[in-house]
Each structure stands twice: as C-alpha cells, then as structure tokens.
Amino acid sequence: xxxxxxxxxxxxxxxxxxxxxxxxxxxxxxxxxxxxxxxxxxxxxxxxxxxxxxxxxxxxxxxxxxxxxxxxxxxxxxxxxxxxxxxxxxxxxxxxxxxxxxxxxxxxxxxxxxxxxxxxxxxxxxxxxxxxxxxxxxxxxxxxxxxxxxxxxxxxxxxxxxxxxxxxxxxxxxxxxxxxxxxxxxxxxxx
Amino acid sequence: xxxxxxxxxxxxxxxxxxxxxxxxxxxxxxxxxxxxxxxxxxxxxxxxxxxxxxxxxxxxxxxxxxxxxxxxxxxxxxxxxxxxxxxxxxxxxxxxxxxxxxxxxxxxxxxxxxxxxxxxxxxxxxxxxxxxxxxxxxxxxxxxxxxxxxxxxxxxxxxxxxxxxxxxxxxxxxxxxxxxxxxxxxxxxxx
Numbered sequence: 001x002x003x004x005x006x007x008x009x010x011x012x013x014x015x016x017x018x019x020x021x022x023x024x025x026x027x028x029x030x031x032x033x034x035x036x037x038x039x040x041x042x043x044x045x046x047x048x049x050x051x052x053x054x055x056x057x058x059x060x061x062x063x064x065x066x067x068x069x070x071x072x073x074x075x076x077x078x079x080x081x082x083x084x085x086x087x088x089x090x091x092x093x094x095x096x097x098x099x100x101x102x103x104x105x106x107x108x109x110x111x112x113x114x115x116x117x118x119x120x121x122x123x124x125x126x127x128x129x130x131x132x133x134x135x136x137x138x139x140x141x142x143x144x145x146x147x148x149x150x151x152x153x154x155x156x157x158x159x160x161x162x163x164x165x166x167x168x169x170x171x172x173x174x175x176x177x178x179x180x181x182x183x184x185x186x187x188x189x190x191x
Numbered sequence: 192x193x194x195x196x197x198x199x200x201x202x203x204x205x206x207x208x209x210x211x212x213x214x215x216x217x218x219x220x221x222x223x224x225x226x227x228x229x230x231x232x233x234x235x236x237x238x239x240x241x242x243x244x245x246x247x248x249x250x251x252x253x254x255x256x257x258x259x260x261x262x263x264x265x266x267x268x269x270x271x272x273x274x275x276x277x278x279x280x281x282x283x284x285x286x287x288x289x290x291x292x293x294x295x296x297x298x299x300x301x302x303x304x305x306x307x308x309x310x311x312x313x314x315x316x317x318x319x320x321x322x323x324x325x326x327x328x329x330x331x332x333x334x335x336x337x338x339x340x341x342x343x344x345x346x347x348x349x350x351x352x353x354x355x356x357x358x359x360x361x362x363x364x365x366x367x368x369x370x371x372x373x374x375x376x377x378x379x380x381x382x
Contacts, residue, residue, distance in 0.1 A: 015264070027218045031361045038360050039353035073206070075359040120379055161376035162230035168266040169229050170222045173367035176360065180368040181380065185352035188311055189372065189380065 002102060003127050003182065004136045005036055005175065006045035006092050009053065011146035019148075022141040024053050029060055031172040032139075033079035039183035043099075044082045045092045045136075054085045089149065092136060102134035106153040109139055109178060111167050117156040120181040127182060137182075139175050193293060194318050194373065195327045196227055196366065197236035197283050200244065202337035210339070213332040215244050220251055222363040223330075224270035230374035234290075235273045236283045236327075245276045280340065283327060293325035297344040299336055300328060300369060302358050308347040311372040318373060328373075330366050 007028055010021040029046065036044040048054050061083060063069045064076045086092055089106070096104040107123065127135050137157065138145060150156065160177050161167055169177070181189075198219055201212035220237065227235040239245050252274060254260045255267045277283055280297070287295040298314065318326050328348065329336060341347065351368050352358055360368070372380075 027361075027363070031364050034360050035364050038351070038355065038358050038364075040355045075357075078357070079359065158379065160229070160371070161379055162370070162374050163376065164229065164231045166266075166269070167229050168270065169225050169367065170218075170363070172218070172361070172363050173222050173226050173229075176364035176367050177371040177375070179353070180351070180371060181375075183353050184368070184372075185354065188349065188352055 002100070002131060002134045003041055004043040004045065004096060004134065005032065005041060005179070006047050006089070006136055006138050007032055007171070007175075008089070008138055008140050008145060008149065009046075009048045011148050012140045012142040013144055013146055015143050017143075019146050020142060021050060024048060024056055025141070026060060028141070028172060029057060029083065030076065030079065032175050033082055034075070035176045035179050036082050037079040039179040041082060041179075043084055043096070045084045045086050047086055047088060047092065049087050057083070057085055089138070096134050096136060100134045102132055105133045105135045105155065107135055107137045107155040107157050108145055108150045108153040109137060109157050109174065110144055110150065111159050111169070111174070113159055114150070114156050117158045119158055120178075123155070123157060124182050137178060139171050141171055193291070193322060193325045194232055195234040195236065195287060195325065196223065196232060196370070197238050197280070197327055197329050198223055198362070198366075199280070199329055199331050199336060199340065200237075200239045202339050203331045203333040204335055204337055206334050208334075210337050211333060212241060215239060215247055216332070217251060219332070219363060220248060220274065221267065221270065223366050224273055225266070226367045226370050227273050228270045230370040232273060232370075234275055234287070236275045236277050236286075238277055238279060238283065240278050248274070248276055280329070287325050287327060291325045293323055296324045296326045296346065298326055298328045298346040298348050299341045299344040300330055300348050300365065301335055301341065302350050302360070302365070304350055305341070305347050308349040310349055311369075314346070314348060315373050328369065330362050332362055
C-alpha cells in the first residue's frame with residue numbers, strides 16, 4: 001500500500017506568517033498514529049529538527065510501548081509502532097525510498113485553495129494504480145506548511161471543505177478526514 | 192440544517208466495560224467545535240453531569256471568547272460559539288426541540304458493528320430530505336457509549352472503517368470523519 005503521512009513541525013508558519021518550529025503536541029502523536037493504523041498505513045513520520053523534541057516523542061512512545069501503558073492500552077501500542085522520528089523531509093524521502101523501493105511522491109496539504117491542486121478522487125486513484133510510487137501526504141502544524149515546503153512538493157491536495165467557507169480544522173481532524181477520503185472503505189463512502 | 196453533535200462523558204464505558212463518567216479533554220472541546228463549524232453545524236453539545244466539569248469547560252471557553260485568547264485566535268472563538276454545556280441527553284433533546292422546532296432524532300456511534308445500523312449515505316440522505324427532523328449524532332468518550340444510551344436512541348450509525356479491521360480512532364478523529372461523510376463537500380467526495 002503506497003501511502004504514508006508526515007507531520008511537519010518545521011518549517012511551518014505561525015499566525016503572523018513567520019516561519020517557526022512548533023512544539024510537539026501529545027495528541028497529534030496518538031491521534032494521527034491511530035488514524036494511520038485504521039487506514040492501513042505502515043509509516044507515520046514525525047518531522048522535528050530539534051533533538052529534545054524527538055526525545056519527548058521517544059519518551060511518550062516508550063511509555064505506551066514498553067512502560068506501564070503497554071499493558072493498559074494495547075491499541076495505543078499497536079498504533080505507535082507506525083511512528084518514525086526524523087529530522088527533516090529529506091530523511092522521510094530517503095527512508096521511504098530505501099524501505100519501499102518505490103519513488104516517493106510528496107503531497108502537501110493546505111487549508112487555502114492553491115492553483116494546480118489535485119482532487120481526493122484523483123489522488124486515491126493514483127495511490128491505487130501506481131505501485132511504483134509511494135505517496136507521502138504532508139501535514140503542517142501551527143498555521144500550515146511554509147512555502148519552502150509547498151514549492152518543492154510534487155503535488156498539492158485540495159483543501160478539505162464542508163458546506164461552508166469556514167475550514168479551520170485542527171491538524172488532527174484534517175489528517176483523519178483526508179485519510180478517510182483517500183483510504184476509507186469504499187462501501188461506506190458510496191452514495 | 193438539521194444536524195447537531197453531542198459528546199457524552201456519562202454514561203460511557205471504561206476499558207473494563209464498567210460505566211463511568213470520563214474527564215473532560217481540552218482537545219475534544221476545540222477539535223469538535225472546529226469540525227462542527229467547518230461542516231456547518233449550529234450546535235455542539237458537551238454532555239457532562241458533574242458541575243465542576245462544566246465549570247472547567249466554561250473557563251476554557253471564556254479564555255478564548257473574552258479573555259486573552261479572543262484576540263489571539265479569532266477562529267477558536269468562532270468555533271466555540273457552537274458549544275452548549277448540558278447535564279444529560281434529555282437536556283439535549285429539550286434544547287434541540289425548543290430551539291429548532293423540529294423532532295430530535297438521536298443517532299449513536301460505535302466502533303463495533305451493531306445490528307440495524309444505518310449507512311452514512313442513508314443518514315446523509317435523511318438529513319437532507321427530512322426538514323421536520325433535527326438529527327443529533329452522539330459520540331462516546333472513554334471506550335464508547337454505554338448500552339443505556341445505545342438502547343434508547345433512534346438510530347445506530349455504522350462504524351467508520353478503513354481498509355483494515357483495526358478501527359481504534361480517537362473520538363476527535365472519528366467525529367471529524369463522520370461529519371465529513373455526512374456533510375463534506377459533495378464534489379470533494381465524488382470518485
């Protein structure tokens with residue numbers, strides 16, 4: 001199955017539009033790992049260039065994988081097994097290429113409509129029909145991915161929309177909805 | 192638009208299957224409020240019978256609605272305006288009936304397949320074609336809604352499924368995915 005996700009903590013924008021490194025949010029670790037597992041993914045990259053941030057994620061993972069949490073909550077352990085801690089997107093690229101033998105295709109997400117974005121149906125089709133490619137959907141924390149990322153990716157995914165113009169979902173909600181649109185059970189999604 | 196959501200903190204089950212009252216999770220307040228707003232809902236009920244829990248939610252809401260947070264993050268304020276704090280599901284019923292003038296129809300969610308559950312497409316169709324009804328989808332915290340709830344509701348919604356048998360989504364993820372399936376932009380969802 002040629003789909004992975006990556007949660008980017010740098011470079012992303014803050015509310016003033018400046019490029020920042022965001023803090024790790026505990027709920028992002030668990031919620032995205034659970035969603036990745038539910039939708040059959042094998043890899044969830046947490047991209048954080050600061051070593052102490054990666055150490056924090058390691059401590060959380062150790063608690064639920066080996067520590068007291070492992071017995072208390074088995075599904076949390078199972079989900080966290082998908083997490084890969086990396087420094088930057090290049091490392092995601094190299095790890096994906098090496099482990100899957102496929103060509104990584106990076107897909108950026110944004111809450112704002114951008115030109116040349118690909119639809120959910122089209123990306124789903126490509127994932128299902130291009131076994132030579134490993135697609136990796138990038139999610140920005142803070143106020144979204146910096147242009148340094150979106151200008152370098154292979155594809156932009158259309159924003160998630162409801163029936164309104166307001167679409168300020170948390171990254172946890174957006175990632176879950178996007179995985180459902182790309183990998184949700186087809187019978188469930190048919191009208 | 193005849194759809195609301197309610198997040199239930201009692202009666203729900205813990206991991207041992209016992210009926211408990213769960214703690215309020217700050218991220219549940221924000222993530223579900225943002226999802227409700229994105230998908231055009233007007234009401235997001237937080238059902239918590241313990242007064243100190245409702246006070247906690249009020250403090251969070253005040254911070255973002257009137258306090259320092261209101262200026263810092265306008266979308267958080269806009270989303271939280273949908274939150275209604277209530278003691279139990281009866282109060283949800285009465286508030287919905289009074290404010291909308293429609294008949295409340297309660298729809299329970301579960302991660303386990305249950306008999307006589309309704310599909311997403313069918314519930315979406317009913318929401319769009321039954322203006323006399325106000326549908327309210329109930330989400331359980333902890334390990335899910337107690338039978339005391341599921342045995343009393345009007346409808347059960349099918350579990351969210353990906354391509355695997357593993358479906359342990361967080362309540363934040365599940366609620367977001369379900370709202371997308373019921374109210375996501377149709378063009379986005381078409382294959």
